[in-house]
Amino acid sequence: xxxxxxxxxxxxxxxxxxxxxxxxxxxxxxxxxxxxxxxxxxxxxxxxxxxxxxxxxxxxxxxxxxxxxxxxxxxxxxxxxxxxxxxxxxxxxxxxxxxxxxxxxxxxxxxxxx
Amino acid sequence: xxxxxxxxxxxxxxxxxxxxxxxxxxxxxxxxxxxxxxxxxxxxxxxxxxxxxxxxxxxxxxxxxxxxxxxxxxxxxxxxxxxxxxxxxxxxxxxxxxxxxxxxxxxx
Numbered sequence: 001x002x003x004x005x006x007x008x009x010x011x012x013x014x015x016x017x018x019x020x021x022x023x024x025x026x027x028x029x030x031x032x033x034x035x036x037x038x039x040x041x042x043x044x045x046x047x048x049x050x051x052x053x054x055x056x057x058x059x060x061x062x063x064x065x066x067x068x069x070x071x072x073x074x075x076x077x078x079x080x081x082x083x084x085x086x087x088x089x090x091x092x093x094x095x096x097x098x099x100x101x102x103x104x105x106x107x108x109x110x111x112x113x114x
Numbered sequence: 115x116x117x118x119x120x121x122x123x124x125x126x127x128x129x130x131x132x133x134x135x136x137x138x139x140x141x142x143x144x145x146x147x148x149x150x151x152x153x154x155x156x157x158x159x160x161x162x163x164x165x166x167x168x169x170x171x172x173x174x175x176x177x178x179x180x181x182x183x184x185x186x187x188x189x190x191x192x193x194x195x196x197x198x199x200x201x202x203x204x205x206x207x208x209x210x211x212x213x214x215x216x217x218x219x220x221x222x
Contacts, residue, residue: 103204104159
């Protein structure tokens with residue numbers, strides 16, 4: 001099956017700094033990528049939808065200026081958490097697909113903000 | 115309102131038992147995924163279903179479109195099957211909506 005990777009798998013950063021998470025489709029071109037986050041003991045929640053070459057669409061309650069998403073190529077989308085705070089500590093997951101076809105999930109990135 | 119409900123929330127089984135996890139959703143979907151999340155957090159996609167039944171090893175997934183219901187079965191369960199199993203459905207727009215997950219513990 002198709003493979004989606006995320007980097008880093010774990011990151012610890014200090015409050016106020018920014019951290020970038022990469023999502024890559026390794027063996028296919030992803031026209032659409034989704035970013036999700038999961039707080040402890042909660043379900044995954046969609047943050048934003050990213051289409052290659054266009055601006056991301058953010059879900060209600062997700063600050064677009066804080067969570068910067070770039071989908072500059074058909075194999076890479078990045079999520080940058082700017083001015084991170086401890087409440088941003090979460091598990092961030094991406095999924096990638098080709099339009100209406102199957103979506104493939106990345107393994108996730110655990111962010112801890114101290 | 116689009117909803118995804120899973121049952122049970124928690125499940126403990128003896129090694130070797132047959133396990134069933136259920137997922138119900140409120141409106142028509144284009145696809146349903148079963149995901150497995152291990153304690154470290156990483157997610158593995160087990161199945162994608164739009165109709166019928168799929169089998170992979172000891173795992174079987176079924177979906178009934180008319181009843182808006184899917185089941186994940188694990189035959190001859192093993193402690194390494196211990197994980198959280200998540201049902202995810204896809205409506206228009208390709209984004210997924212997730213169930214709250216079923217935490218499975220298989221005891222040796």
